[in-house]
Amino acid sequence: MIRIRVAVLSSILLTLALASSAARAQLGPLGPQPCAATIGVPEPRYAGRLSGQDNVEVSWNVPVTAGTGGLQGLPGNPALACAAQENFVGKYDVGLTVERRLGHRDSGSATVNGALGAQQRNIQVPRAALETDPKKYEVTVNGSVLGSFAISAKATGTGAPALAGAALSSSTGLPALSAQCTPSFAVTALALAAPDTVTVSWSAPPLASLCLKATTQGSVQVKLVRKDGTSVFRSVTAPAGTTSAQVSLGAPAGEVASFEVTVSMGVASSLVLHGAAQGDF
Numbered sequence: 001m002i003r004i005r006v007a008v009l010s011s012i013l014l015t016l017a018l019a020s021s022a023a024r025a026q027l028g029p030l031g032p033q034p035c036a037a038t039i040g041v042p043e044p045r046y047a048g049r050l051s052g053q054d055n056v057e058v059s060w061n062v063p064v065t066a067g068t069g070g071l072q073g074l075p076g077n078p079a080l081a082c083a084a085q086e087n088f089v090g091k092y093d094v095g096l097t098v099e100r101r102l103g104h105r106d107s108g109s110a111t112v113n114g115a116l117g118a119q120q121r122n123i124q125v126p127r128a129a130l131e132t133d134p135k136k137y138e139v140t141v142n143g144s145v146l147g148s149f150a151i152s153a154k155a156t157g158t159g160a161p162a163l164a165g166a167a168l169s170s171s172t173g174l175p176a177l178s179a180q181c182t183p184s185f186a187v188t189a190l191a192l193a194a195p196d197t198v199t200v201s202w203s204a205p206p207l208a209s210l211c212l213k214a215t216t217q218g219s220v221q222v223k224l225v226r227k228d229g230t231s232v233f234r235s236v237t238a239p240a241g242t243t244s245a246q247v248s249l250g251a252p253a254g255e256v257a258s259f260e261v262t263v264s265m266g267v268a269s270s271l272v273l274h275g276a277a278q279g280d281f
Contacts, residue, residue: 100133136279
């Protein structure tokens, strides 16, 4: 049997809806940039009639490069690799329509939860008792990839909290994330307002180019160790989009020997995927 196969791979458009005007402010005046990718949908395999239904094996592929994290084959658009990591969760709605030998059309569908990479699912299509075999197919796969991780910026030093002389660092809760995908930021100002308030400022992470968005709030933690060996620890929440906070210690800071200030926030990723194919069995 000669097979005629025409595969149509369509592109997708990812638009990240911002939860609030504060989130928009954090992402900058240009807003989130669109992300485009394709899912490979090869020719399905007709597996015959089973329990009064036609059984068709449908497969698709979101190509993840092992060991590097992210999507392959995306030259010039590293943002997509940042939004599709191996440990993120995928959900796919698969639709299949077959056209039979006499022109009748029947459809089946399934929802599949799974990781990125190659996926496969058997789709059952209703078949009447006297219906003919399917001769043509139309497959659509609509998916989404969701993930989240935390990022943080830290300032540590001796004496009263101050940016001068402080050691600055940043980290991410997703160690496998490549350097180009890590939204780095830093503490930019730090001061102790006697006797019991610490003011902290930080830079806004450049999330727009990464197809990511900040969650609704972050956290600012302040730990002071006094010269007498006692310590005080306090934290406050910071709404997304803000870049400063005042932390009341609840007690006089006293003579400070050392300090540790950490600003943390969550980052969410939502990547929408679409692929399609049609042809003859």
